[in-house]
Structures are given as structure tokens and as C-alpha cells.
Amino acid sequence: LAKTTQPISMDSYEGQEVNITCSHNNIATNDYITWYQQFPSQGPRFIIQGYKTKVTNEVASLFIPADRKSSTLSLPRVSLSDTAVYYCLVGDNSGNTPLVFGKGTRLSVIA
């Protein structure tokens, strides 16, 4: 299972764009990159998933370079409610393959 490395923590002011980069050097051909958000005492919530290039949805964008050894989650104009832990996970979506969590990035948004 591909291991991921993220910054332990980040701070941002409200209204700014936040980019969180994740390294996954040994990503496999069939692996997808998935980002989750977790608030205290809640389960992880799906944010975005991608395989290559760029993916955008209503809450975030995910940038994946051609070699797929890293990815960047971009949160536009963060608010206080975006304060949470963000996890980058790598794995295929088939059968018994679980998602193994790294330490995640604790994002603190300041007013």
C-alpha cells in the first residue's frame, strides 16, 4: 500500500486559498488519490478523488502531476468552518483493499 506524507499542520486566514500537498512516491498504476476531511468526533468525510491531471468539484480542486508521485488539494477561500484534519489516501478501489491513513494535515483557519 502506498505510503503518504503530508505536512503535520497548516495555518491560514479566512478567505485565503489553501493548498495542501501530499507525497506518494510509490503509488501503483491502479491507485486513486482520495482526500478526506475530519472534524473532531466525526467520521472522515469525502472531499475529492482523482487519478491524474486535475479534478474539480463544488468544494475543492485536486491537482495531480503527470508522474502521480504527489498531489495537491486546493481549498478556495477557506472559512473558519474548514478548520479540520485533512487526509490524503492512496489505493485502488477494488475489493478488499482498505485505505490506510497517514497522520493527516491539521488545518487551522484564523479570522
Add this chain to the structure above:
Amino acid sequence: GAVVSQHPSRVICKSGTSVKIECRSLDFQATTMFWYRQFPKQSLMLMATSNEGSKATYEQGVEKDKFLINHASLTLSTLTVTSAHPEDSSFYICSARPTDYNSPLHFGNGTRLTVT
């Protein structure tokens, strides 16, 4: 969107008793469910993989006789913490994988177990 319901959200029990936690996929079928536990300020740690109709696969260091997992249908998996001890107090989270393999893993909202 896909919803995973976990029940109860919070439970307090006495040492030596057993506690059952349910995990249901509400609007999709899941042949595979995963159970995690999370200690304060730490990441999620995988405990076991649960497949419908077969025995669960436990991660190294997780006692299968203590954490009984049953995945009786495509929408329900249960985790029973048997003979609970204070060190079993933790946040338990289930996740379900839709049979559509292009879909991401969906997580329940967790169960806070406190053993007194």
C-alpha cells in the same frame, strides 16, 4: 450521496460487559466494510476488513476473539467489543465500499466507546 449510518454514536459500559456497534450502508450495497479505531489526536488505525458472508480479516495486533465482526448482509456489519476494558475506550469508525468500484470509500460518523 452514499450514506453510512453507525449506531450508537456514543456508549458507556462497565468493564467486563460487551458492546455491539452497527454499521449500515443506507443507500448502496457494500460487499466490503472496514473497521477503524482512533485514539485522541491520532489518525485512524485499521482494525479489520469485513466481507459479506465470510470471516473478517484482522490486522496484526488486533484480537479477533475480542473484536467480533459479523457482516451478515450487503448493508450491515457489526463490531462487538467483548469483555470490554478501559483500554478499549476509543472512537470506532466503520467504512463501506460500494460495489461500484469507481466510487470512493464512505465512512460512518463513528462510535465513542467509554469503558468504566
